[in-house]
């Protein structure tokens with residue numbers, strides 16, 4: 001499957017929040033079902049990217065709620081779910097130098113994340129005229145995005161990083177992509193039971 005190099009829709013945003021180390025999360029695309037069937041059959045609309053950004057921002061400002069949970073793994077990025085609600089979930093992820101996600105989507109979920117500690121780099125396709133966008137995400141940076149967003153996040157810095165993520169609805173699957181001439185090509189999909 002090929003993905004057109006379409007511009008990011010609905011404004012993905014990056015916010016630098018000074019050098020305090022406090023963080024939050026960012027915004028972008030709208031697609032997919034306006035509502036989904038929550039457990040029990042109740043349809044709840046997903047939270048907006050901005051609402052998810054507020055969740056991770058507030059959490060980043062309360063390190064006592066997550067800092068003691070953080071671990072580092074030389075094998076792969078380390079991650080743990082901090083919260084699971086009907087309509088969203090929250091994860092903490094640690095990144096050692098060199099660790100990265102590769103290009104991936106979020107299975108139709110909206111999302112937001114913030115760099116709570118350290119710094120990362122995000123690659124995203126910004127359209128045929130703009131090509132690949134590379135953003136440095138220092139501590140305090142926020143990103144938020146809609147359901148069609150694809151990106152590759154990597155730690156190209158010298159030290160570890162910690163990020164806080166919120167997704168709505170909770171992630172059900174993620175697909176991975178390779179960047180080839182002409183665009184991104186889907187190479188695999190994993191379900192929630194695989195992480």
Ligand SMILES: [Fe+2]
Nearest residue numbers: 104105106151
């Ligand atoms: Fe992601």
